[in-house]
Amino acid sequence: MSVENGKNELSNVDKSSIMSHEGNTKWLNAHNDPVASLYTFSSCMAFSDISGDGEAKLVIADLGTGTFDMKLKVYKGTTLISENAIIDLPTGVCTFYMDNNEPRVPAIGVASGPYLYVYKNLRPYFKFTLPPLDVNPVEQDLWNQAREDKIDVTVLREMLDSIRREGNEGALTVRSLKFLMLQDREQMESFANLHKVGQLRRQTVITCLDTLHKSTAEDDAISCLVVGTESREIYVLDPEAFTILTKMAVPSVPVFLSVSGLYDVEFRIVMSCRNGNIYTLKRGMKMAKLCFELNSQPVGLQRVGKNIIVGCMDQTLQCYSTKGKKLWTVYLPAAITTMDVMHHRLKGFKAVMVALRNGEVHVYRDKFLINSIKTEDIITGLKFGRFGREDSTLVMSTKRGGLMVKILKRNATFEDKDSVRGPPASQQQKLNVPKKTKVFVDQTMREREHGVSMHRMFQHDLYRLRLTTARAFVKALDSSLTPVSTNPNEPIKLAAQIQGIGPTFKLTVSLQNTSLSKPSMGLLISFLYDEKLYSLQKTMIAVPLLVPGLNYTFETLVECMSDKGIADVIKVFVVKEGRSTPIITAVINMPVSETMVVV
Amino acid sequence: MGLLDYFARLFGSSKKEAQVLCVGLDNSGKSTIINRLKPDESTSEDIVATVGFTVERFQTPGVRFTVFDMSGQGRYRNLWEHYYKDAQAIMFVIDSSDKMRVVVAKEELDMLLDHPDIRVRTIPVLFFANKMDLRESLTSVQCSRLLELEKIKNKQWHICASNALTGEGLHEGVQWLSDQIKL
Ligand SMILES: Nc1nc2c(ncn2[C@@H]2O[C@H](COP(=O)(O)OP(=O)(O)O)[C@@H](O)[C@H]2O)c(=O)[nH]1
Numbered sequence: 176m177s178v179e180n181g182k183n184e185l186s187n188v189d190k191s192s193i194m195s196h197e198g199n200t201k202w203l204n205a206h207n208d209p210v211a212s213l214y215t216f217s218s219c220m221a222f223s224d225i226s227g228d229g230e231a232k233l234v235i236a237d238l239g240t241g242t243f244d245m246k247l248k249v250y251k252g253t254t255l256i257s258e259n260a261i262i263d264l265p266t267g268v269c270t271f272y273m274d275n276n277e278p279r280v281p282a283i284g285v286a287s288g289p290y291l292y293v294y295k296n297l298r299p300y301f302k303f304t305l306p307p308l309d310v311n312p313v314e315q316d317l318w319n320q321a322r323e324d325k326i327d328v329t330v331l332r333e334m335l336d337s338i339r340r341e342g343n344e345g346a347l348t349v350r351s352l353k354f355l356m357l358q359d360r361e362q363m364e365s366f367a368n369l370h371k372v373g374q375l376r377r378q379t380v381i382t383c384l385d386t387l388h389k390s391t392a393e394d395d396a397i398s399c400l401v402v403g404t405e406s407r408e409i410y411v412l413d414p415e416a417f418t419i420l421t422k423m424a425v426p427s428v429p430v431f432l433s434v435s436g437l438y439d440v441e442f443r444i445v446m447s448c449r450n451g452n453i454y455t456l457k458r459g460m461k462m463a464k465l466c467f468e469l470n471s472q473p474v475g476l477q478r479v480g481k482n483i484i485v486g487c488m489d490q491t492l493q494c495y496s497t498k499g500k501k502l503w504t505v506y507l508p509a510a511i512t513t514m515d516v517m518h519h520r521l522k523g524f525k526a527v528m529v530a531l532r533n534g535e536v537h538v539y540r541d542k543f544l545i546n547s548i549k550t551e552d553i554i555t556g557l558k559f560g561r562f563g564r565e566d567s568t569l570v571m572s573t574k575r576g577g578l579m580v581k582i583l584k585r586n587a588t589f590e591d592k593d594s595v596r597g598p599p600a601s602q603q604q605k606l607n608v609p610k611k612t613k614v615f616v617d618q619t620m621r622e623r624e625h626g627v628s629m630h631r632m633f634q635h636d637l638y639r640l641r642l643t644t645a646r647a648f649v650k651a652l653d654s655s656l657t658p659v660s661t662n663p664n665e666p667i668k669l670a671a672q673i674q675g676i677g678p679t680f681k682l683t684v685s686l687q688n689t690s691l692s693k694p695s696m697g698l699l700i701s702f703l704y705d706e707k708l709y710s711l712q713k714t715m716i717a718v719p720l721l722v723p724g725l726n727y728t729f730e731t732l733v734e735c736m737s738d739k740g741i742a743d744v745i746k747v748f749v750v751k752e753g754r755s756t757p758i759i760t761a762v763i764n765m766p767v768s769e770t771m772v773v774v
Numbered sequence: 775m776g777l778l779d780y781f782a783r784l785f786g787s788s789k790k791e792a793q794v795l796c797v798g799l800d801n802s803g804k805s806t807i808i809n810r811l812k813p814d815e816s817t818s819e820d821i822v823a824t825v826g827f828t829v830e831r832f833q834t835p836g837v838r839f840t841v842f843d844m845s846g847q848g849r850y851r852n853l854w855e856h857y858y859k860d861a862q863a864i865m866f867v868i869d870s871s872d873k874m875r876v877v878v879a880k881e882e883l884d885m886l887l888d889h890p891d892i893r894v895r896t897i898p899v900l901f902f903a904n905k906m907d908l909r910e911s912l913t914s915v916q917c918s919r920l921l922e923l924e925k926i927k928n929k930q931w932h933i934c935a936s937n938a939l940t941g942e943g944l945h946e947g948v949q950w951l952s953d954q955i956k957l
């Protein structure tokens with residue numbers, strides 16, 4: 176399987192390979208509609224019993240084409256039971272109980288632009304708008320002038336553009352940004368005329384959404400909404416009155432949230448931000464605290480127990496403690512598209528599901544891969560939980576707009592395949608240790624009695640070895656027997672090579688001036704060898720000027736004159752005119768020559 | 775002792791006793807079906823979700839049934855197999871309106887049929903494709919195809935569409951079961 180031609184679509188995957196994929200056998204294929212025309216992400220999917228009949232529905236904010244057909248869809252089992260149009264692009268969906276009224280039905284919250292739309296019993300119920308931001312005074316002034324026709328549209332455009340260039344784009348209102356996108360004068364004029372009278376408002380956009388239980392932790396307890404915004408703020412909203420309970424600041428734009436705890440008691444919000452850092456917020460804090468920095472952009476964030484698990488763009492899954500200490504990293508075979516937590520209630524464990532670019536979904540319990548699912552398409556949205564009446568259902572939306580439902584088999588078991596924790600099994604095995612022999616006992620006795628003198632002897636020999644080594648080294652330096660020059664005035668590297676099988680060999684010498692800028696001049700290459708054994712074509716090679724950094728090669732032929740199957744060494748010297756010791760030396764062990772076959 | 779009782783005993787003793795195990799996923803309508811099959815005066819109004827199992831008795835002309843109504847919730851399904859040994863017939867209820875979970879029903883059925891206490895025995899299996907009244911429900915033919923019932927070779931089986939709320943289809947099924955047991 177490969178990503179082809181940058182189209183990011185899986186090449187046609189063999190169906191039978193999917194059927195027989197080992198990890199898939201743990202799941203029942205409850206539904207697969209490859210043409211559900213559903214375009215969504217994990218953050219826009221939720222399971223909830225929104226009609227209170229004991230059967231969890233699938234709530235999806237469908238992004239449509241991105242400009243048209245944005246819809247809030249509700250599936251009961253595999254049938255679509257409701258559709259509501261959404262005006263702008265949805266960024267998140269959550270379900271929550273907003274009151275204690277009977278019958279207990281949760282509401283749906285859909286984040287879209289600066290608004291949070293709340294639906295109850297599948298009908299629009301409330302629209303919450305984030306508080307507007309301050310308008311840049313210069314921008315305000317410009318539009319005031321435009322209203323009084325004191326300013327030309329091209330000047331207006333110029334001035335607005337300079338504000339945009341100074342700060343970031345978020346500093347301008349949507350009106351100014353749209354105005355800046357217009358190309359010709361007529362369009363600009365009609366746009367300015369149409370909009371200049373209205374009040375200028377700068378609004379932010381919701382980037383992420385989650386829920387936080389208010390005062391009790393039961394599944395159906397009232398929850399607050401937690402909203403992250405493009406203006407680098409986190410709001411906690413009251414679910415009954417939709418007032419802002421708390422506003423907190425974050426150093427960068429929050430992208431993924433993970434919320435735990437109770438609003439009235441103690442809570443913690445972990446968020447990954449657009450600057451690649453993870454921050455945490457606790458009750459009472461005004462500003463988020465840095466938890467850890469990542470070396471690659473996060474593409475998913477989940478909490479499992481006390482651990483924070485982040486999927487990164489560099490194809491890794493990294494786990495950190497809440498204190499920011501890195502616990503482990505798993506390297507994945509492909510890039511991550513989305514993530515979710517698999518909470519297996521029956522077996523009582525939590526694992527992280529990671530959807531990959533190669534169409535697979537991997538399930539990690541701690542750092543161990545316990546299951547992998549293969550699918551026909553790239554998964555963009557992933558949700559595990561109670562759907563319908565099945566506790567362990569996995570719903571996946573695909574890149575081509577498909578919808579897949581898999582149900583975990585009741586008696587599927589998962590093992591930490593790649594390791595049993597603790598020491599490896601081989602460590603438990605008893606070794607077949609032989610009985611102690613007489614020799615062994617004698618040795619032990621000797622060592623025990625003469626321990627001190629043995630140690631001294633060893634130390635003595637060791638020092639002598641070091642001394643001999645040091646002497647040989649000094650000698651080598653003195654006579655420049657090394658292939659790298661130690662003379663700082665002539666920094667030259669030598670490599671010599673012998674080729675051929677004989678009786679004629681080719682000797683190649685390559686020289687490199689390793690200094691940064693100083694050329695070497697007046698060098699010669701000469702050879703030392705047994706003249707009875709070898710004859711060289713050139714016994715002396717004049718070296719031209721060596722430009723720093725370049726590699727020069729020189730060649731000569733060597734003829735072996737003996738047919739007795741003996742070999743000797745040839746020493747290669749690089750010498751400088753007017754100096755008695757060579758600059759560098761290389762010793763070549765000649766191979767035994769093949770004898771000439773005279774036909 | 776009245777004459778009537780006497781006759782009842784006389785005929786009663788000629789009746790066969792049969793233990794039937796009623797299984798199927800939760801919410802498929804097992805308890806509702808059994809409640810419907812009981813004599814009128816003992817039917818209960820509200821059916822609440824079964825926890826563990828309940829035992830019910832009723833009779834048809836010829837067979838006296840003792841039915842074990844098992845809970846179908848995931849965490850109780852492993853109780854079923856403890857009753858396989860003594861069961862003389864299986865009643866398997868499917869919610870034909872729950873298309874998504876037909877695969878789960880099939881998985882449970884396959885495990886049941888493959889159990890050592892069931893596999894080699896020739897006990898009859900009755901299927902109810904229940905909730906036939908709901909608009910989106912599958913027909914009994916579709917159910918038997920999805921469950922691959924044609925693969926059951928060593929047992930007599932029968933499937934009827936049913937509506938446990940009105941009782942439609944139930945008697946046909948129970949009649950078939952009595953006939954099988956009387957044989
Ligand atoms: N529409 C319809 N609903 C049914 C039918 N049979 C059962 N039900 C309903 O399905 C629900 C579950 O029934 P129950 O007997 O408790 O299922 P059990 O878990 O299999 O015992 C109840 O609300 C019943 O009223 C049927 O044939 N048609």
Ligand SMILES: [Mg+2]
Nearest residue numbers: 804805823824
């Ligand atoms: Mg029941």
